[in-house]
Amino acid sequence: MTEDLPLTPDEQDQALAAELALGLLSGPEAEAAVARLSTDPAFAQLVRDWQERLAAMAENLTPVMAPARARQGIRERLGHIAAPLAEDPAAPSGWWRGPWAVLGGLLAVAVLAAVLVLPGLPGREAPAPAAPDYRAELISEDQALRVAALVDGREMEIALEAGPPAAGRDYEIWWIEPDGSAPISIGLVPREGNLRMTLPEGLDPSDAIRIALSNEPEGGSPTGQATGPVVAIAPLTSS
Template sequence: MNYQNEQLREALAAQYVLGTLRGSARLRFERWLNQDPDLQNRTGYWEQALQPLADQVVPVQPPSRVWTSIQTRLGMQASLPGKSQATSRLHWLRGAWVSFGLAALLVAVLVFGPAEEVTRFTPDIEVALQNELAQPVWKVDADSSKDTVVVSTVRNVRLPDDKSLELWLVLESGEPPISLGLMPTEQGRKYVVKSSTPLREGIGFAVSLEPRGGSPTGVATGPILYIQTYRET
């Protein structure tokens, strides 16, 4: 490939950063990048320019084993002064309850069926989230064999423009809940999400009120408006 053509250099740098430069072309570009300050500048420009897209991604707290592995790989002692990970189950949640003093608005209907090994989406967890007038707002169906959750909006939800509702998987381990993304608010809208954490490791779903776009920290920052377990804790 001709790396002298300026337009081509610019396009390759941009697509390298974007991620659409793939395969052998990507590897070839990386080799050139190491020895070519002009390509480094162009790549740096695009990294900075597109960074706001990465800044919008909802953060997720990694499990503590990642830090342990990093220390091990770098030959560091694992006894560095660190924060204790020991926390009672649902401690985060009690904190949220106490600090926001909110009562649950929720009446849930729960159906727990047998999990089957089928290829179609077959919900074995069904939860209805209702408002304070006992009107159903969302139906949350989950297929724990496929770790897939489908949220259906039964009625319109009115929210201030600067707020979003975020869905969380509450974990059995007591670790902070895992974000499953933002709840749809328009009647008829469905939201399908594949959980990166097995649903069997979860004990329930929670919905929190967050700044628009979701929690900026990766853990619920706003009041928990709805919570429903699907397993005894």
């Protein structure tokens, strides 16, 4: 029976460089390897060589968006249980409790005085908020579920207006191209507040795009494709 031979120093450096390039090191071992990059040019070159090999392996891969379930799992492991920006960013932040309260009150009084004293001056009207480029109103057949999807440039906002999902379920958002290709998952409808995201490269809003919602297990489809019933679908329409 042949026993495994111990690694030579060169082989140990190769293995360490590969582990560092793959991100497999952690704690003191990772800190020591990173520190060695600045003091050992030969080891630093080994790490660069491994990074180039690994990058070459990915050149012919077609990037795809991870399923919503996977993205939600990553957020949970990172300590972000709710969907990104699920909390309403317009909600009061409690600034009035700090030392700026007095200054804020004085400014409010000054603004109110200007409005009361100078109501007739031109140019005093507040500008109307800009309309989004596209929007979709997703309403279920029984009208119990209402979700608004707004697209401004490449920024998309999803808001649940009525009909939260049942316990243990989530509504998953799907982007449907007009060419008949498979729908693309772009996230989960937040249970409260709004979800704001930047559309991934390759997803270009237009009047030909449709947005759909499917009823999925909590965390989203486990397969990357809709597994539950489609509960609402609507086209993007230009504002």
